[in-house]
Amino acid sequence: MNANIKDKAAIVGVANTEFSKNSGRSELQLAAEAVAAALDDAGLKPSDVDGITTFTMDTSDEIEVARAVGIGDLNFYSRVPHGGGAATGLIHQAVMAVATGMAETVVCYRSLNGRSGHRFSGGVSGDITTSDAIHWGWYMPYGLLTPASWVAMFTQRYMHLTNCTKDSLFEVAYTMRQHAASNPAALFYQKPFDRAEYNAQKKIVDPFQLYDCCLESDGASAVVITSTERAKDLKQPGVVIKAVAQCAAADMEVMTSFYRDEIAAIPSMDIAAQTAYSQCGLTADDIDAAIIYDAFSPIVLWQLESWGFCKHGEAHDFVMDGALRLDGRLPTNTHGGQLSEAYIHGVNGIVEATRLVRGTSVNQPGKTINHALVTAGVGVPTGGALLGTMDTL
Amino acid sequence: MNPEETQAFEEKIYAFIGRENGPPKKGHDAVNEPMIRHWAEIMGDESPVYTDSEAAINSSKGGIIAPPSMLQTWSMEGYSMAGDFVQDVQRGLHNVFDEHGYTGVLGTNTTTEFFRDLKPGDEVTAHTVIDSISEQKATARGIGYFIETVTTFTDQDGEDVGRQVFRVLKFVPADGDASASSESTDDESPAAPTRIASPRGHDNGWWWNAIDEGKMLIQRCKNCQTLRHPPRPMCGECQSIEWDSIESSMEGEVFSFTTLHYPKIPGYDYPLCCAVISLNEGTRIVSNIVGIDHEDVTIGMKVKGNIEQVDEKTMLPQFYPAQAGE
Numbered sequence: 001m002n003a004n005i006k007d008k009a010a011i012v013g014v015a016n017t018e019f020s021k022n023s024g025r026s027e028l029q030l031a032a033e034a035v036a037a038a039l040d041d042a043g044l045k046p047s048d049v050d051g052i053t054t055f056t057m058d059t060s061d062e063i064e065v066a067r068a069v070g071i072g073d074l075n076f077y078s079r080v081p082h083g084g085g086a087a088t089g090l091i092h093q094a095v096m097a098v099a100t101g102m103a104e105t106v107v108c109y110r111s112l113n114g115r116s117g118h119r120f121s122g123g124v125s126g127d128i129t130t131s132d133a134i135h136w137g138w139y140m141p142y143g144l145l146t147p148a149s150w151v152a153m154f155t156q157r158y159m160h161l162t163n164c165t166k167d168s169l170f171e172v173a174y175t176m177r178q179h180a181a182s183n184p185a186a187l188f189y190q191k192p193f194d195r196a197e198y199n200a201q202k203k204i205v206d207p208f209q210l211y212d213c214c215l216e217s218d219g220a221s222a223v224v225i226t227s228t229e230r231a232k233d234l235k236q237p238g239v240v241i242k243a244v245a246q247c248a249a250a251d252m253e254v255m256t257s258f259y260r261d262e263i264a265a266i267p268s269m270d271i272a273a274q275t276a277y278s279q280c281g282l283t284a285d286d287i288d289a290a291i292i293y294d295a296f297s298p299i300v301l302w303q304l305e306s307w308g309f310c311k312h313g314e315a316h317d318f319v320m321d322g323a324l325r326l327d328g329r330l331p332t333n334t335h336g337g338q339l340s341e342a343y344i345h346g347v348n349g350i351v352e353a354t355r356l357v358r359g360t361s362v363n364q365p366g367k368t369i370n371h372a373l374v375t376a377g378v379g380v381p382t383g384g385a386l387l388g389t390m391d392t393l
Numbered sequence: 394m395n396p397e398e399t400q401a402f403e404e405k406i407y408a409f410i411g412r413e414n415g416p417p418k419k420g421h422d423a424v425n426e427p428m429i430r431h432w433a434e435i436m437g438d439e440s441p442v443y444t445d446s447e448a449a450i451n452s453s454k455g456g457i458i459a460p461p462s463m464l465q466t467w468s469m470e471g472y473s474m475a476g477d478f479v480q481d482v483q484r485g486l487h488n489v490f491d492e493h494g495y496t497g498v499l500g501t502n503t504t505t506e507f508f509r510d511l512k513p514g515d516e517v518t519a520h521t522v523i524d525s526i527s528e529q530k531a532t533a534r535g536i537g538y539f540i541e542t543v544t545t546f547t548d549q550d551g552e553d554v555g556r557q558v559f560r561v562l563k564f565v566p567a568d569g570d571a572s573a574s575s576e577s578t579d580d581e582s583p584a585a586p587t588r589i590a591s592p593r594g595h596d597n598g599w600w601w602n603a604i605d606e607g608k609m610l611i612q613r614c615k616n617c618q619t620l621r622h623p624p625r626p627m628c629g630e631c632q633s634i635e636w637d638s639i640e641s642s643m644e645g646e647v648f649s650f651t652t653l654h655y656p657k658i659p660g661y662d663y664p665l666c667c668a669v670i671s672l673n674e675g676t677r678i679v680s681n682i683v684g685i686d687h688e689d690v691t692i693g694m695k696v697k698g699n700i701e702q703v704d705e706k707t708m709l710p711q712f713y714p715a716q717a718g719e
Contacts, residue, residue, distance in 0.1 A: 021528070024396050116531075121656065137591025137601075138623045141709050142681050143653060143661040145589070152651035153669060160649070160692045203654040206687075258669045259622070259677050263649065 003245075006280045007393050008099035010231035010238035011091075013042025013224035014351040019187050019342030022116040023218035031060040031111035032068040034220035038107060039069075042224045043235030049224075051076035051103030053093040055086045055345065060111050076103035082254065083120075084293060084338075084377025085246075086110075087346030088385045092244045094225040104226060110347040111220035119216050120147055120343075132254060139256060148213055148296065150255040151379055152205040155298045158264040159207065161313065164301060166207060168316040170198055172297040173211045173339055175324045180336025183362050187215055188340040212297040214338040221347035223354070228393060238390045239357040242282060242371065245275035246383030255379045264313075266299075269306035269375065272383045277308075282371060282386055284308035289356045289365060290330050291349040291374040294337040299378050300324075307373060307384070326365050331356075334363040349374050350385075357387050394493070399529075402493050406486065406526055406538065414521035414542065415481040420468040424459050424515040432463055458510040464546055464555045467511070468519035483542065486523065490563040495537060497564040505557040516549040524558070537564025586659035587706040596626050603638075605708050607700050610638040611676055622676040643698030643710065645672040652687040660704065666690055670698075670712055684713040 015037030017023070017030050031054075039046060049071045052062040056079045066074055076097045080089030090108035097103040114120065123145035124136045144150065158164055177193055180186035193211060201210035231238030249267035251260050260267070277283060284307055292300045301315035309330055310318035324332040335341040335352035342348055353374035355361040370392060375384040394402060422428065426444075433443045441448035442458055449457045459467075487498070511517065527539040539562055546555040593601050603610045612624040616633035627634050650668035657663050666687040671677050680698065682690050695715035703709045 123656075123658070133592045134594050134597050135623075137593075137597060139667075139679055140589040141591055141707060142667050142679055143588070143658065143665045144667040144679060145658055146653070146656070149651055149653050149667065153649050153667070156651055157649035157692065205654060206652040256679075258649070258679060263669075 002279055003096075005095050005099045005244065006242055007228055007240055009095045009225050010228045010240045010390070011223055011350075011354045011387065012226055012231050012234045012236055012238050013038040013040070013044065014222070014354045015041050016185065016221045016342075016344070016348050016351055017219045019185065019217045019219040019344070019348075020115070021187075021218065023113055027058075027111045027113050027117070027220070028060040028064055028068060030113070030218070030220035031058070031065050031109050031222075034111065034222035035065060035069050035071075035107050035109050038109075038222035038224045041236060042226075044105065044224060044226075046070040047072045048105050049107050050074060051094065051097050051106035053078050053080070053090045053106060053108045055079060055083070055090075055110055056081040057083060057086075057345075058110060058112070060109075065109065071107075076106065080246075082248075082377075082380035082382075084295060084345045085380035085382040087293065087349060087376035088244055088374060088383045089246050089376060090223065090347065091225065091241060091350065091385045092246050092383060094223075095241050095244050098225060098227055104230070106225045107222055108225065108347070108350075109220060109222040110345045112345065113218045114343055115216045115218050117218075121213070121216060123147070123149075135253060135256070144256075146205070147255065147379075148208055149205045151296045151299065152208055153256075153258060154263050154266075154302075154379070155207060155296075157262075158298065158302070161262075161264045162316060164298070164316040168301060168319050169207070169212055169297040170195060171319045172294065172300045172324065173198065175319075176294060176333050176337040176339040177211070179326070179334050179363050180340030183334075183336050183341060185362075186336040186341040187217055188336060208296060211339075214295045215340070215343045217342040217344070219342050219344050219348070221344045221351050223347065223350050228390070231390070237358050239354045240388045240390060240393060242386040242388045242392065243276035243279035244383065244385040245272040245279065246376070246381065247272040247275065248381030252381060257379075266302045266306060266378045266382070268380075268382050269303055269378055269384070273307045276384055276386055280386060286371050287330065287373050287386070288367060288369045289334065289353075289372045290332045291335075291337075291353040291356070291372065292332055293346050293349065293375045293377045293382075294333060294339045295343075295377055297339065300332070303375055303378065304330075307375075326363055331363075331365040334361045334365070346374075346376050353385075353387055357389055402489075403529075405489050409482065409486045409489075409523050410526055412482050412523050414483045414523060417518045417520040417547075418468050418470060419518045420516065421471065422467075424467055424511045424513050424517065426457060426513050428466075429457065429459050429463070429513075432460060432466070436460070454510060456512060458512055459515075461507045461510070461555075462505075464505060464507065464511070464517070465519075465544075465557060467515075467517035468546065483521070483523065486540065487563065490538070494565050495563045497534060497537065497562070497566045499534060499562045499564070501539065501560045501562050503557060503559045505555060507555045509554050511548075511554060515554075517554065518547050520545045520547065530562075532562060532564060533567075534562065535564040535567035537562050585705065587704040588660045588709070589658075590707065597624055599638075600624055604700055604710065607708075609641045609643055609678075609698065609700060609710050611641050611672070611674055612636055612638050620674055620676050622678060639674070641698075642673055643700075643712070644715065645670045645696060645698075645712075647671075647682065647690060647692050647694045647696060648677060649692060650682060650690050652690075668696075668712065670696060678710070680710045680712050682713075683711050
């Protein structure tokens, strides 16, 4: 079953607020600023927008953002659950709305005071009263409370079964930081590290040390999506959505899918990748650059396998060849990623993927980028999108 | 403080960066054997190179040396209550913090480098610079700033003999208690924190209730006999909602594990080893691995569980390495 969405919609505007440890203003204000800036980037007026998508986790209601920005009537609004797993889910919702005519122009946003407000590294607690409290109850009494600890459980198993070592975790974290070091918007601008500094960081959970773990930051990102027809008349070169897919694979738990036969892989992303490739006929060989969700260093490795850049279990060798670097096979996270630019739940990654296809990244690789991949957070139900230039229509 | 006030405050404190903490301070006394002997006695350090001149001459040191960790003492100004209380630059900086509510102070860490051994007769001079002040940090103690001073120690010839970096946190005590600047002297000790308990609902309460009674159960479909964990209301194999349970042997092996170091959540002991365990019955469970150094835990290791009271309020399965031969 192939969804008929290929080439129906395009990203025409993107924006981030500045990233910081203390924004000094509300998440609603950050959202409004990012949305207004993305519309400005697109050369559109707020009144052109008739659809909005965001995260269920976002504290800024669509209608509040619409009122703040001066967006008029909304014909479409939708939210995607599962934390960072929603990143490309925003595109998923927007593209379906545009492709079916439910909306003409959709703006997607994510806004969080992830450092000065609620911090994800603090983990879950007995105070939560959501419907999945019982799920967390299987882990909280033992102290398995934090995102790092959940991902570490998969990582240790993966390292046990493959030749993956700290060398490839370092290579991922190091490369992201190199990119951030030359990105003035990144929180780690001009702060590269070497292996000795990486090794000297405090232990978080085995095998992770501090630099294997993403930032916590304040900021907002927004993306404007409209039809490819309309995109041709707009200010920026449109970035076509060739494919977008999401998946919650069988026997899924939020962050703790420990009960599958094998856990050294992420089947949700494997399936989302297959779905996306079959929507548009592209293969891994067609992808020139990637934005791969990097809340923790090893999750980049698994997604490289999911998207077919290397075989399952062989990501270590792939990245040790320098594939993720600007002159490598697959320049990855050229903004610095969630590890070193900012943690805006992957929506800053959609902004950067758009720039890569436009050719305007601050770390634009030397080669032509016709197609770029952008993925959402893993461990949760997840997804990804394949973007292309207007020339690929 | 509003953003403008914060900015004005930060301008004041950051103006201290790079300033010398007054002129270099020369020690009152040269390095001398009596003070070395007092120090060695108090520290219980019986190394003969500090006190036995004959043994010291025959050692690689060629004579008595001062314990390296005495470095800072040779240039200390003495007890302030016994003499003039010097209003140096560093105290001026702390006053700025105090005036803005950052009354708490906590020495967080220090690193010292030693470039050569000090011998009786050496004269030590300390030269301190306020090297850096961090951006605002949210710490467990409260909002604050880390101040780093660097002290260079030189000898009578002006040669560097050591270097010390000292880091303190100046913070707004989180509970507004100004006495946070000294160690807590509460005579009423609060209840020890306990582990975070699972909420108990219709689908899981029975499992935790059995743990409280010392039994670890595994849910079983009454229709197709498939075991399942964690419990859920319907069998994924045959969609039956009828179920009972069996008691687990609590024997199995480590499927994966990780050891947690940071952040440290109250109620738990760190390093804390958590594992996914494949039980012999075929289901998996997450628990702790105890009774073994976490660095010795391996995937595939055989384990055996007990149900234990781990704190005042919590009964929990805990897994140990299986005894050889079991």
